Amino acid sequence: MGDEPSxxxxxxxxxxxxxxxxxxxxxxxxxxxxxTRPAKTPVGWSEDFAAAKEQAARERRPMFVDxxxxxxxxCNQMAREVLPVQRxxxxxxxxxxxxxxxxxxxxxxxxxxxxxxxxxxxxxPEGREVHRFTGYRSADELLLEIAEARKxx
Numbered sequence: 001m002g003d004e005p006s007x008x009x010x011x012x013x014x015x016x017x018x019x020x021x022x023x024x025x026x027x028x029x030x031x032x033x034x035x036t037r038p039a040k041t042p043v044g045w046s047e048d049f050a051a052a053k054e055q056a057a058r059e060r061r062p063m064f065v066d067x068x069x070x071x072x073x074x075c076n077q078m079a080r081e082v083l084p085v086q087r088x089x090x091x092x093x094x095x096x097x098x099x100x101x102x103x104x105x106x107x108x109x110x111x112x113x114x115x116x117x118x119x120x121x122x123x124x125p126e127g128r129e130v131h132r133f134t135g136y137r138s139a140d141e142l143l144l145e146i147a148e149a150r151k152x153x
Protein backbone atom coordinates (compact mmCIF):
# COMPACT_ATOMS: atom_id res chain seq x y z
CA MET A 1 0.00 0.00 0.00
CA GLY A 2 2.78 2.41 0.75
CA ASP A 3 4.23 1.91 -2.73
CA GLU A 4 1.02 2.88 -4.57
CA PRO A 5 0.97 6.47 -5.78
CA SER A 6 -1.58 8.47 -3.90
CA UNK A 7 -4.51 9.46 -6.03
CA UNK A 8 -6.01 12.84 -5.47
CA UNK A 9 -9.01 14.13 -7.32
CA UNK A 10 -8.24 17.12 -9.47
CA UNK A 11 -10.81 19.86 -9.62
CA UNK A 12 -11.38 19.55 -13.34
CA UNK A 13 -14.30 21.35 -14.92
CA UNK A 14 -17.17 18.95 -14.99
CA UNK A 15 -20.15 19.60 -17.23
CA UNK A 16 -22.15 21.00 -14.31
CA UNK A 17 -19.38 23.38 -13.24
CA UNK A 18 -18.96 24.61 -16.82
CA UNK A 19 -22.68 25.26 -17.12
CA UNK A 20 -22.71 27.27 -13.87
CA UNK A 21 -19.69 29.30 -15.03
CA UNK A 22 -21.30 30.06 -18.40
CA UNK A 23 -24.58 31.08 -16.77
CA UNK A 24 -22.68 33.37 -14.41
CA UNK A 25 -20.79 34.95 -17.31
CA UNK A 26 -24.02 35.55 -19.25
CA UNK A 27 -25.74 36.96 -16.16
CA UNK A 28 -22.90 39.41 -15.48
CA UNK A 29 -22.76 40.39 -19.16
CA UNK A 30 -26.51 40.93 -19.26
CA UNK A 31 -26.40 43.03 -16.11
CA UNK A 32 -23.57 45.14 -17.57
CA UNK A 33 -25.52 45.66 -20.82
CA UNK A 34 -28.62 46.67 -18.86
CA UNK A 35 -26.77 49.12 -16.60
CA THR A 36 -24.85 50.78 -19.45
CA ARG A 37 -27.74 51.00 -21.93
CA PRO A 38 -28.69 54.43 -23.21
CA ALA A 39 -31.57 55.91 -21.25
CA LYS A 40 -34.87 56.84 -22.80
CA THR A 41 -35.44 60.54 -22.45
CA PRO A 42 -38.71 62.45 -22.35
CA VAL A 43 -37.51 64.69 -25.19
CA GLY A 44 -38.85 62.38 -27.89
CA TRP A 45 -35.80 61.94 -30.11
CA SER A 46 -36.46 61.16 -33.75
CA GLU A 47 -34.16 58.80 -35.62
CA ASP A 48 -35.38 59.86 -39.06
CA PHE A 49 -33.29 62.86 -40.07
CA ALA A 50 -35.21 63.57 -43.30
CA ALA A 51 -38.59 63.56 -41.55
CA ALA A 52 -37.23 65.74 -38.74
CA LYS A 53 -35.81 68.20 -41.27
CA GLU A 54 -39.22 68.47 -42.96
CA GLN A 55 -40.90 68.96 -39.59
CA ALA A 56 -38.39 71.68 -38.64
CA ALA A 57 -39.07 73.57 -41.87
CA ARG A 58 -42.85 73.14 -41.60
CA GLU A 59 -42.97 74.21 -37.92
CA ARG A 60 -40.18 76.82 -38.24
CA ARG A 61 -38.25 75.19 -35.39
CA PRO A 62 -34.51 74.55 -35.14
CA MET A 63 -33.07 71.04 -35.01
CA PHE A 64 -30.81 69.67 -32.28
CA VAL A 65 -28.88 66.78 -33.85
CA ASP A 66 -26.96 64.19 -31.83
CA UNK A 67 -24.45 62.19 -33.90
CA UNK A 68 -23.41 59.18 -31.84
CA UNK A 69 -22.91 55.39 -31.90
CA UNK A 70 -23.84 52.48 -29.69
CA UNK A 71 -20.15 51.62 -29.13
CA UNK A 72 -19.22 55.16 -28.00
CA UNK A 73 -18.77 55.37 -24.19
CA UNK A 74 -19.13 59.19 -23.93
CA CYS A 75 -22.25 59.03 -26.13
CA ASN A 76 -23.82 56.41 -23.89
CA GLN A 77 -22.80 58.28 -20.75
CA MET A 78 -24.50 61.44 -22.02
CA ALA A 79 -27.59 59.45 -23.00
CA ARG A 80 -27.78 57.95 -19.50
CA GLU A 81 -26.65 60.83 -17.29
CA VAL A 82 -27.11 64.15 -19.12
CA LEU A 83 -29.89 64.07 -21.70
CA PRO A 84 -32.54 62.82 -19.22
CA VAL A 85 -31.83 65.67 -16.75
CA GLN A 86 -35.00 67.74 -16.43
CA ARG A 87 -33.20 71.07 -16.98
CA UNK A 88 -31.77 69.69 -20.23
CA UNK A 89 -35.09 68.33 -21.48
CA UNK A 90 -36.70 71.69 -20.72
CA UNK A 91 -33.91 73.54 -22.56
CA UNK A 92 -34.46 71.34 -25.62
CA UNK A 93 -38.13 72.29 -25.87
CA UNK A 94 -38.64 74.22 -29.05
CA UNK A 95 -36.05 72.12 -30.91
CA UNK A 96 -36.69 69.13 -33.13
CA UNK A 97 -34.32 66.61 -31.49
CA UNK A 98 -32.75 64.01 -33.77
CA UNK A 99 -30.47 61.14 -32.94
CA UNK A 100 -28.24 59.97 -35.81
CA UNK A 101 -26.41 56.65 -35.43
CA UNK A 102 -23.25 57.20 -37.47
CA UNK A 103 -22.92 53.48 -38.16
CA UNK A 104 -26.37 53.35 -39.76
CA UNK A 105 -26.17 56.71 -41.55
CA UNK A 106 -22.54 57.15 -42.54
CA UNK A 107 -23.38 59.34 -45.54
CA UNK A 108 -25.22 61.87 -43.38
CA UNK A 109 -22.38 61.92 -40.84
CA UNK A 110 -19.90 62.46 -43.68
CA UNK A 111 -21.98 65.23 -45.22
CA UNK A 112 -21.91 67.09 -41.88
CA UNK A 113 -18.16 66.43 -41.44
CA UNK A 114 -18.62 64.43 -38.23
CA UNK A 115 -15.13 63.33 -37.22
CA UNK A 116 -15.51 62.66 -33.47
CA UNK A 117 -18.26 61.42 -31.22
CA UNK A 118 -20.49 62.60 -29.87
CA UNK A 119 -20.98 65.56 -32.19
CA UNK A 120 -23.95 67.87 -31.67
CA UNK A 121 -25.29 70.27 -34.26
CA UNK A 122 -27.94 72.94 -34.03
CA UNK A 123 -29.53 73.63 -37.40
CA UNK A 124 -31.80 76.51 -38.29
CA PRO A 125 -35.31 75.66 -39.52
CA GLU A 126 -33.86 76.03 -43.03
CA GLY A 127 -31.16 73.43 -42.28
CA ARG A 128 -28.22 75.84 -41.92
CA GLU A 129 -25.67 74.88 -39.25
CA VAL A 130 -25.60 77.55 -36.54
CA HIS A 131 -23.72 75.78 -33.73
CA ARG A 132 -21.52 72.70 -33.33
CA PHE A 133 -19.76 71.08 -30.41
CA THR A 134 -18.06 67.76 -29.93
CA GLY A 135 -17.42 65.53 -26.95
CA TYR A 136 -18.94 64.81 -23.59
CA ARG A 137 -20.68 67.69 -21.80
CA SER A 138 -22.07 67.71 -18.29
CA ALA A 139 -25.65 68.93 -17.89
CA ASP A 140 -24.44 72.43 -16.98
CA GLU A 141 -22.04 72.54 -19.93
CA LEU A 142 -24.74 71.29 -22.29
CA LEU A 143 -27.11 74.00 -21.06
CA LEU A 144 -24.46 76.60 -21.89
CA GLU A 145 -24.08 75.13 -25.41
CA ILE A 146 -27.87 75.21 -25.93
CA ALA A 147 -28.00 78.84 -24.74
CA GLU A 148 -25.19 79.77 -27.14
CA ALA A 149 -27.00 78.05 -30.00
CA ARG A 150 -30.21 79.95 -29.24
CA LYS A 151 -28.30 83.26 -29.52
CA UNK A 152 -27.16 82.29 -33.03
CA UNK A 153 -30.59 81.38 -34.35
